Amino acid sequence: MTVTVTTDKKTDDQAETVDDAIGIEETAEEIVESEADSESDDEDTDEAEPEAATASSPGWRRRVLVGSVAFVFVAALALSGFLGWKLWQAEQVAQAGQQAQDAAVAYAQILTSIDANKVDENFDQVLAGATGEFKDMYSQSSVQLRQLLIDNKATAHGVVVQSAVQSASKDKVVVLLFVDQSVSNSTVPDPRIDRSRIKMTMEKVDGQWRASKVELA
Template structure:
């Protein structure tokens, strides 16, 4: 019977080899793991579509906001046109209706509806005009036959009117009708529409 003698050194070597075999082996980093943080080529189309969708939403919101502002502006101007036109029609009838027996009240109403250039001009000539009306016992009554807005902003509207004015005085007691075309510029002052310019084009 043969006996094999194993030295202590050989035993230690075999033990180390067994431990090394049992130890877990670290797997090498794969290319997929290194690139895990970067979007895969398959995700790019989805990201592009998402970006385009957001751009489209932002664009639509901007366009709708601009269109809404335009609609609001148009409504404001339309409302200004209606109010100024009504005020111009009323004022034209005040301006063209005079009673020499009540001239001071007539003048007060005319000045109350005026502003700017026209108010200054009427104030300067009112004394002379008053005396002329009283001396001639003049009366007049104006009626607006038709009117239209020529141009408009939120604070200024130009109105065209056709006015029939029935006039009588001491020299011509039988009333006659004078027909005039009036161009009136209305300005919004302290929330009220007043005539700043009156022309007979």
């Protein structure tokens, strides 16, 4: 009986040992499979990332290219508009300068020409082409000047021999004029030539260029 019990116990121990060994092997196999699956997933992820980067790279470059082209186009359009505006401004000033210069030449000849027999008509023409400071000054002095011209039977005829624009804006232009004036009166009946340099400031009033300041330079 003693031998029989001992034999059964050994058998049971061996069986338990075998079972434990089998369990350990199964656990080891599961760990190995789990690690293999993990490595496989990592490899799949690593392979997927370059593919995603490669797939997105052309789109990113396209967006950058489109943005750059749009920026260059907008910048060129803005520059073109600014240059066009500056050119238009320059043309406007140049046109104003030419118009004011022509008006100053015509007005200088009216201002430096007088006929004792047509004093009132001459004064009206001078005042019609004047404005501001010069118009006020001429109006105040015209009464005394009128009588002086009549008493001395004075006559004069002015001719602009040269003119140039000194400065210009769209509404105000300064013109330099060289004038030859032929003058005669009852005391000196033979005409003499007076040459003068006039600095005339022209201002645009109601669409017309008029003299606001006249200086002998």
